[in-house]
Amino acid sequence: MTLPKLSPDMSTEEMDRMAENAARAAGFLKAISHEGRLMILCHLASGEKSVTELEELLSARQAAVSQQLARLRFEGLVVPRREGKAIYYSLADDRPRKMIETVYELFCADQ
Template sequence: MNVSLPVFHDDLSEEELDKIADKATAASAFLKAISHEGRLMILCHLVSGEKSVTELEDLLSARQAAVSQQLSRLRLEGLVVPRRDGKAIYYRLADDRPRKMLETVYELFCGDDA
């Protein structure tokens, strides 16, 4: 994917500047949501598919309250989607943004040159 960054110049309209600012706000919220190690690890586990809260607790070696708190933040930011099956709650990635971000992070920090 080849994405061009916005170029700021003197003749940008107020509408164009507002659009850039709105996208910056959304990107900032996304980055804040993934900036916690626990939330980042949850997203890593969900890349391979849907997991129950209990599965995530085991995978993260974390208490239910801590996992639920992090899942709540990820849900609030629209990064994960819950599904209830009886008493169990399962989570999956809401869309492809977390996967793309994790691929970029992996490339930056775990690639051949890292």
């Protein structure tokens, strides 16, 4: 993959599109930059989990897990599914999984 070359003669439309993409990317990176949210995404990379399962896996209170899930939902990284009283979460698309794989490769694979 090669990055596009930036030039001073880019059109206003190209610059606007680039700024929109940068804003989306910044939101994505901010969302995953929190340790708790990153751990949630790691667990969801292996499949759908209930809020209760995530609480147990993270050894965290329901309020804390719900707060982090709300941010991930806001950024469009996870989607909820209700089944009776339980709420299950899964990754919204493949972007978080790709990022988790890269982070794992950079920080965890050699340990």
